[in-house]
Amino acid sequence: MLSFFSPLFLIGILGASIPIIIHLINRKKATTHWFAAIDFVLQSHERFAARFKLRQLLLLILRASLVGLLSMALAKPFLKSVGGASLSTNVPTSNVIIIDDSYSMSYTINGLSLFEKAKQNAKQLISSLGAVEDAAIICCSNAESEAVSNLSTDKKKLLEKIDSLQLSYFTTKIASAIEKACAVLDTSQLKVRRIFLLTDLTKNGWDEKQFSLVNKKMQNGRYKIIITDVSGDRGLNNIAITNVETSYDPTEKNGQVGIKITVNNFSPLPVSELLCRIIIEKDVIAQGFINVDANASGTKEFFWEPTKGGYFTGYAEITNDNLVVDDIRYFIINITRDINALVVDGDPKINIYESESFYLERALSPSQSLTSHIKSIVCNPAEVNSLRFKDFDLIFLCNVETLLPEKIMELQKFVFEGGGLLFTLGDRVDLEYYNKNFSTLLPNTLRGINEMRNEGFGMRSSEHSAIRNLQSELGLSKAQFQKIYLVDPGTTGSSSIILKYSNDAPALIEKRYGKGIIVLFTSTIDRDWNDLPVKPVFLPLIQQLCRYLTGASTEVGKNDVLVGEKYELSVSATGGEDIGVVKVSDPKGNSGKLQSEVVGGERKIVYTDTDYQGFYTILLQLVSPSALGGLDEAVHTQLPPYFAVNVDTTESNLSKIEKSDITKILGDKNSDMPIILAGGTPGKEHLPEFISGQRQLWGSILLIVLCILCLEAFVSKK
DSSP states (O other): OEEESSGGGGGGGGGGHHHHHHHHHHTOOOOOOOOHHHHHHHHHTHHHHHHHHHHHHHHHHHHHHHHHHHHHHHTOEEEEOTTOOOSSTTSOEEEEEEEOOSGGGGOEETTEEHHHHHHHHHHHHHHHSOTTOEEEEEEOSOTTOOOSOOSBOOHHHHHHHHHHOOOOSSOOOHHHHHHHHHHHHTTOOOSEEEEEEEEOOBGGGOOGGGGHHHHHHHTTSOOEEEEEETTOSOOOOEEEEEEEEEEEOTTSSSOOEEEEEEEEEESSSOEEEEEEEEEETTEEEEEEEEEEOTTEEEEEEEEEOOSSOEEEEEEEEEOOOSOOGGGEEEEEEEEOOOEEEEEEESSOOSSGGGSTTHHHHHHHSOOSSSOOOEEEEEEOTTGGGGSOGGGOSEEEEESOOOOOHHHHHHHHHHHHTTOEEEEEOOTTOOHHHHHHHSTTTOSEEEEEEEEEEEEOEEEEOTTOTTTTTOOGGGOGGGOOEEEEEEEEEEESSSEEEEEEETTSOEEEEEEEETTEEEEEESSOSSSSSBSGGGSTTHHHHHHHHHHHHHTOOSOOOOOEEETTOOEEEEOGGGTTOOOOEEEEEOTTSOEEEEEOEEETTEEEEEEOOOOSSEEEEEEEEOSSOOTTSOOOOBOOTTSOSEEEEEOOGGGGOOOBOOHHHHHHHHOGGGTTOOEEOSOOOOOGGGGGGGOTTEEEOHHHHHHHHHHHHHHHHHHHTO
């Protein structure tokens, strides 16, 4: 069946009558006058007159055909089989419009982002559809995202969906988007099914390995694709910060933090005097210039001297270009803060070497050449009455016999509000007194002293942050103990064992109380019952316990992830305790609550909604607050208050993919796939290429017109 896409041009066929009219006018006979002299000549040329009439008739046919065929070519005729589609609304199409919402689409040209241009094109496509044609909208940045819309004929609803779309911080995933588009079109009963892909056509979204399943779907020929380069086939140059590295040694005297940034130049031209800045806690702490060659990377290092400890949020930035998203990169720095410790020596001696706290005090401040960040004050039980616990971060009760009742209440409040407490035992400890007066604070009830035959440490929780980094060569297992305190196996709350002796008796036990942590060491901190204080492992063990009890540990896991990655944080330091509900707030202010869970025997919190770049805050919501008062939220001492999320800079390379490469990726079955590389909006004018069972004729007609022109020129010269 012959059909036309532009039937109005068929009116031009009437122009074929013009050569005929001219020919008829030229045939009008003039008045004849006979001359005997020329009669002989006319008769002799009669055979030439017949040939002349034949040539004139041939020219007439050629010129009339030329005008008629040219009009038909402009009308774009095609042959379609029975049941084939046409352009009219009687044969509708099903369409899926894939809009690339990856962050590279935020690239701006003349003040308009490629994403906004893609949305404009999508709206034009929706508006061009017939009343019974349906469409769906899909985004292609996040492989996990669902279709924005199922197939619908409601243009208003589809246009509203397009208006509501927002740019993401994800990378491009073309294969998964096309796969989802095919799944949507599988629900259609219509024969003509089209996929429109509006993208910047950069290479990073075309991973050949991901297209194996898509190619199988496309080989059945049920889907056809139009790919539009919304950038207008122009080159896209970009400069991005691809990495930030921080270095910090808490034992160094100067306490400097090194911040090294890597800048990539994804353009064919070198960049000179590019301004780089480091911002920490909203203050510019350093800036400088960097030169980067074409299609190369460069690094620049900055230094910062913090004046206090704690967690700091910061970011590096460069001068903005057409793609702003990757001109900034976020990081977290954990500076070991100073710890104020109070050591209550329950057995002081005139000879300081025999005092209960002698070895502990040396472990807290080991050397003048190194910085321990622990400032300690040593006092006896009588002197402690004149001190306030709230002025300290950490309290050591070393073989203390008794405390005043009001000081015990003060100690309970101190721990509940976030302070750290470490009990060490000895021969001055009264079992009944401790179990009665320190029952709220002790992790376990004390049972009595047990004699040992130089037994050492045994099983330990290797993942516990209090002892995680203790190296085996330091000899943790080589310490020998002669006496220890045994405890009841039943716990007095949320307590857990950090370290055991070789006879399976608990050595280090912890308990959480309010915001604070308590650790019980069931032997002495001096050499009366063991030789631990003279072992190499003693110093790092005390240092890590101090940081653990005060939340000043620098070993908290990874502080940054990429957009879309899971943020996992080990909380095994809680010893298997259910730490409660963890609240996470993203940079947009959205909050989510996650319960901790045991994964492979290790307690973790896992956060998956890392959809935005920036800083995420972590806050603990306690399940069972203490009877001392209500407590809804707290900063967990073993969880960082922030983590950073950055974009995957593979998306920052805006190099274009060639049409031949797309053909190769999609397979030979789709080698005739139309790709519009010059921009624009694909619409009804592209429908002929997707109608099944049709054969277009206008190209062949134009070829015939060209041949007729050549033939007419040849005949007219004869």
